[in-house]
Amino acid sequence: MTVTKTHRPALALRGVGKRFGSNQVLHNIDLEVQSSEVVCLIGPSGSGKSTLLRSMAFLEEYDDGEVFIEGQLLGWEPGLPRKRTSRAHLNKVRSTIGMVFQQFNLWPHMSVLGNVTEALIRVRRIASGEARQRGLAMLEKVGLAHKADAYPAQLSGGQQQRVAIARALAMEPHIMLFDEPTSALDPELVGEVLHVMKQLAADGMTMVVVTHEMGFAAQVADTVVFLDQGQIVARGSPQKLFHMTQHPRLQQFLQNYLDRNAFWQDMKEEATA
Amino acid sequence: MFDWPTLVESLPLLAKSLLVTLESSLAGLGIGFVIGVLVCSLRLSLHPLWRRLGGAYIFVFRGIPLLVQLLFIYYFLPRIGLPNVSPLAAAITGLSLAAGAYIAEILRGGFLAIPEGQLEAAHMLGLSPLDVLVRIQVPQAVRLTLPALINEMILLIKASSLISVVGLAELTRTAQNIAASNYLFLQTYLVLALFYCLINIPLACAGGLLERRLKRRLA
Ligand SMILES: Nc1ncnc2c1ncn2[C@@H]1O[C@H](COP(=O)(O)OP(=O)(O)OP(=O)(O)O)[C@@H](O)[C@H]1O
Ligand SMILES: [Mg+2]
Numbered sequence: 036m037t038v039t040k041t042h043r044p045a046l047a048l049r050g051v052g053k054r055f056g057s058n059q060v061l062h063n064i065d066l067e068v069q070s071s072e073v074v075c076l077i078g079p080s081g082s083g084k085s086t087l088l089r090s091m092a093f094l095e096e097y098d099d100g101e102v103f104i105e106g107q108l109l110g111w112e113p114g115l116p117r118k119r120t121s122r123a124h125l126n127k128v129r130s131t132i133g134m135v136f137q138q139f140n141l142w143p144h145m146s147v148l149g150n151v152t153e154a155l156i157r158v159r160r161i162a163s164g165e166a167r168q169r170g171l172a173m174l175e176k177v178g179l180a181h182k183a184d185a186y187p188a189q190l191s192g193g194q195q196q197r198v199a200i201a202r203a204l205a206m207e208p209h210i211m212l213f214d215e216p217t218s219a220l221d222p223e224l225v226g227e228v229l230h231v232m233k234q235l236a237a238d239g240m241t242m243v244v245v246t247h248e249m250g251f252a253a254q255v256a257d258t259v260v261f262l263d264q265g266q267i268v269a270r271g272s273p274q275k276l277f278h279m280t281q282h283p284r285l286q287q288f289l290q291n292y293l294d295r296n297a298f299w300q301d302m303k304e305e306a307t308a
Numbered sequence: 309m310f311d312w313p314t315l316v317e318s319l320p321l322l323a324k325s326l327l328v329t330l331e332s333s334l335a336g337l338g339i340g341f342v343i344g345v346l347v348c349s350l351r352l353s354l355h356p357l358w359r360r361l362g363g364a365y366i367f368v369f370r371g372i373p374l375l376v377q378l379l380f381i382y383y384f385l386p387r388i389g390l391p392n393v394s395p396l397a398a399a400i401t402g403l404s405l406a407a408g409a410y411i412a413e414i415l416r417g418g419f420l421a422i423p424e425g426q427l428e429a430a431h432m433l434g435l436s437p438l439d440v441l442v443r444i445q446v447p448q449a450v451r452l453t454l455p456a457l458i459n460e461m462i463l464l465i466k467a468s469s470l471i472s473v474v475g476l477a478e479l480t481r482t483a484q485n486i487a488a489s490n491y492l493f494l495q496t497y498l499v500l501a502l503f504y505c506l507i508n509i510p511l512a513c514a515g516g517l518l519e520r521r522l523k524r525r526l527a
Contacts, residue, residue, distance in 0.1 A: 094428055126434045134432045140425035144447050153443065154433035199429075206433055 043106045045070045045210050045241045046091060052099030053086055053265075060086050061265045064100070068210070071239040075252035075273075078262035079288055084245040087262065088214050091243065092134050093125060104128050105209065133203030137215040139195045141187040141202070147174065148183040151202045159206070173201040177231050193224030197231055204235075211235065213244040249292050253277065261285050310495055318486045318496075325482035326503055328396075332478065333468040335400045337461055340407025345446055347412035352419055362412070369409035375470050378402040382474040399471035399478075407464050414456045418449030451522045458515035462508045479503055 046068040053061040060083045068074050076084045089095040091102055093110035096119075102109040107128045112118045119125075141150050151170040155161045161169070174180040177197035187195055196216055203211065213232070217225040229251050236242055236255050246252060252259050252273055259276045261269040263284045269276055279285055350362030369377070382398040393401070422445060430440045450457065472481035483500040487493045 092432060094432070122436075129432065130434055132432070134429070136425050136429065138423065138425050140423065140429040142426055142430075142444055142448075144451060154430075154435060157436075157439045157443065158434040202429075202433070 044068055044103075045072070045105060046243070047103040048091070048100065049103070050100035051087075051090060051097050051102060053083075053090060053095060053097045059265060061090070061097070064267060066260065066267065068241060068243060070209075070241055072257045073236045073240075073242045073244065073255050074258045074260060075256040076243065076245045076260050076262060077247070077249070077252060077288070082262045083265040084262055085214050086265075088212050088243060088245050091212055092129060092132055094134075105131055130206065131209040133206060133208035133211045135196070135199050135203055135211065135213045135216050137218050139187075139192070139199045139219070141195055141199055143187050145186075146183065147179065147185050147187065147190070147198050150187070150198060151205050154202075155205055170201075170205060173205045174198070176204065176234075177201045178227075191224055192220045193227045196220065196228045200228075200231055200235075210241045210243070213242065213246070215245050215247065217246070217248060249277075249289075261288070263288075311490075311492055312495075314490050315492055315495055315499065318490065319499075321486065322479070322482055322499065322503065325477050325479045326507075328476055329465070329468050329479040330507065332396065332399045332403060332471055332476070333465045336403025336407050336468070337464055339400065339404035340411055340464070343404060343408025344411025344415055345441070347408055348415045348419060348449075349441060349445075351412060351416060366409045366412055369405050370413070374402060374406050374467055375473060377406060378470060378473050395471075395474045395476045398474045399468075399476050402474075403464060403468060403471070406467075407460065410460050410463075411457070414453050414460060415446075415449045418452035419445055421452050422448050454515060454519045454522070458512060461511060461515075465507055465511075466504065 044067040046066075048064050048066040051061060051064040051066075052059065064087060066074075076087065078084050086095055090097040091104075091109075093102070096110060098117075101111075108120075109128050110120060110125060112120050120128075141147075142153070145153065148167065148170050151173055152163070152166040155166040155169060156163055159166075171180050171183060174183055177200055179194060179197055179201065182190060182194065182198075187198065190198065196219075200211075200216075216232070217228050220228065225248070229248065232242070232244070232251070233255055244251070244256075254273075256273050258270060259273050260267055261276065261282070261284075269279055269282050269285050271279070276285070277289060347362050347365050350358045351366070353359055353362070372380075378398065381402050382393065382395070386392050426444060427440055430444050435443070468478060469480035472478055477485075479500065483496050487496040490496065
């Protein structure tokens, strides 16, 4: 007997739309993310990046279209009118997704290790001794095993975000979603979080990352998706997308980054002059 | 004027009634806390119907004097076919229902202070609503509202003097009986006041201590 591997995408969005009241925030989004692919979502503020990412986890109930996680419809029962799936089914489909938030969202009353093991114990029903082992291994992965007994408030922002990543990884997700994971951090702490994410990408994790870190997108992303006013305006490999001149909005958006960094160039020129 | 030997004779009786007071107010607090958590989560639920149910509960059990609630439970419920309730059961029921309403209101502020993202993170990891309530929301809400909760505990212990109305020989009623027989009114009531202080002062201290310890951790 031969096992045929179907090449279904890890994550697929078909015609996804989302409204808040009368405000149409997402329009007809089609997106496929293959296993081990890293997709970076970029776009101006308010363009719908967070809403799109949250729809991929059903933290927002998308109105139109479908989101498939490893082939399974997320959140809704098949067919119309829309009816939410049971919590058990939602959790089952979601169980392959890990999510990392801009604000870390650690539970401040639990130790670092407690944060990482909570779901292992309550959801996976793993005995506390074994959960501890696994939790420590996850913390080791993000370089924070020595902080296992600390409380979140005693850590820097960068360390907290690494704990949040370890907490998500402990559940062994196949897909990781990141919503501006470094935007709440002091500049000198951004690197340590990006380092962990690069490591993850190198290990073959499927990732969707909303980010303003163009350097990260350029280095790590397989695909960059540019969102503007709730629509995917451009997508492609970073090399390709960063040089697409036919999209004025994309050019304008990227120009902001170039302008912001222009002074480096000026200073370098001054120094060599 | 003071006759201590006579009073000492009645101390065992007073001590026994102290147990009745402690028993009913602690049970009332424990059950009231569970009711408070449930009513609070009703109040904050997304369902308008449940929200209204929670609101109605608080309206009724905070609005009606405890004394009236106790009388109602003890004398009127049996009339409408509910089985005879023992005085202790009636007292604990009354205290629990009232404490539940107050605790629900106290906890509400604490629940609302927890960032939504913490709950989203919990849902993403597959924690059940009950786990989220018990493991994430309640511990933090309690920490955030600890001073008000301790205040409520002390108020409840004092309010438990009302349960004598259903025929329970709790602390205050027993002291009244003792004073009526030995005529040492001032002295007996002084000792009574001392008894209440002996319960409430350690409670307040323990609360303060706990609060400082938790603050250090969450700061
Ligand atoms: N819960 C909500 N209720 C109503 N409107 C919302 C809600 N969340 C987002 N919006 C609106 O949807 C649009 C897209 O918001 P979204 O947060 O997805 O943008 P974004 O691209 O993530 O922006 P940013 O870079 O600032 O994070 C905005 O116009 C925003 O005001
Ligand atoms: Mg956003």
